[in-house]
Amino acid sequence: xxxxxxxxxxxxxxxxxSGTSSFCNVTISGALTAPAGTLTVxxxxxxxxxxxxxxxxxxxxxxxxxxxxxxxxxxxxATTNNNWKNNWCxxxxxxxxxxxxxxxxxxxxxxxxxxVPNATLYFQWQDYVTNVFEIxxxxxxxxxGSAGLEIKLRRYGGSESNQWxxxxxxxxxxxxxxxxxxxxxxxxxxxxxxxxxxxDSGNNVNWFTPTVVTVEWLAAIGRSNSVTVRWKTASEVNNxxxxxxxxxxxxxx
Numbered sequence: 001x002x003x004x005x006x007x008x009x010x011x012x013x014x015x016x017x018s019g020t021s022s023f024c025n026v027t028i029s030g031a032l033t034a035p036a037g038t039l040t041v042x043x044x045x046x047x048x049x050x051x052x053x054x055x056x057x058x059x060x061x062x063x064x065x066x067x068x069x070x071x072x073x074x075x076x077x078a079t080t081n082n083n084w085k086n087n088w089c090x091x092x093x094x095x096x097x098x099x100x101x102x103x104x105x106x107x108x109x110x111x112x113x114x115x116v117p118n119a120t121l122y123f124q125w126q127d128y129v130t131n132v133f134e135i136x137x138x139x140x141x142x143x144x145g146s147a148g149l150e151i152k153l154r155r156y157g158g159s160e161s162n163q164w165x166x167x168x169x170x171x172x173x174x175x176x177x178x179x180x181x182x183x184x185x186x187x188x189x190x191x192x193x194x195x196x197x198x199x200d201s202g203n204n205v206n207w208f209t210p211t212v213v214t215v216e217w218l219a220a221i222g223r224s225n226s227v228t229v230r231w232k233t234a235s236e237v238n239n240x241x242x243x244x245x246x247x248x249x250x251x252x253x
Contacts, residue, residue, distance in 0.1 A: 009028045012031045065099055084134075096116045100122060122156035
């Protein structure tokens with residue numbers, strides 16, 4: 001029972017066991033090695049002054065109110081990725097509160113999972129190389145909401161055209177992402193994430209495969225009891241076909 005307090009790990013600490021260890025607020029100023037089982041955190045996580053080793057375990061952010069996660073990013077801002085102070089094996093978000101979970105720094109995780117409908121996740125905008133959210137395992141990205149209860153993926157900080165950056169593994173382009181509402185994000189993988197069901201709330205790059213049709217000309221010829229419609233396109237991208245509708249009303253109603 002965590003009793004809503006804060007546990008400070010200020011030395012070299014290893015949590016033993018393969019069961020579940022539960023905390024409210026966690027602060028790491030030393031070196032913390034996680035248990036091989038599950039570590040649940042109901043409050044805030046601050047690992048900016050220390051290091052966290054995952055020990056192949058799972059960390060679950062399961063708060064019922066807003067949670068903040070500060071990792072400290074990478075050791076050296078001049079390096080690119082692979083130098084993170086917090087390396088999660090499997091990071092799970094089960095917090096569905098209105099305040100959501102805010103990630104104030106980038107991180108690396110083999111697996112990042114959120115399958116709680118209507119959850120809200122905030123990711124620090126990419127003001128430094130340390131603010132990249134890197135998912136390293138093949139198939140490691142799993143974010144799934146439901147119809148009308150999309151998981152909202154939002155920018156933390158920044159303004160206007162600033163974006164937060166996600167970098168899922170491109171090993172085989174296997175991502176499980178569906179029913180999401182995304183804004184102000186850039187996907188650094190070499191293919192679109194392309195969820196089947198989504199809301200594009202704007203300022204996103206490389207998330208969704210565009211459907212683009214450029215029409216050269218279109219003509220409708222009236223006959224005694226029919227209309228012949230013909231058209232020619234200059235280019236088509238991801239177009240599955242056309243539906244042609246008819247109506248007695250000029251407005252199409």
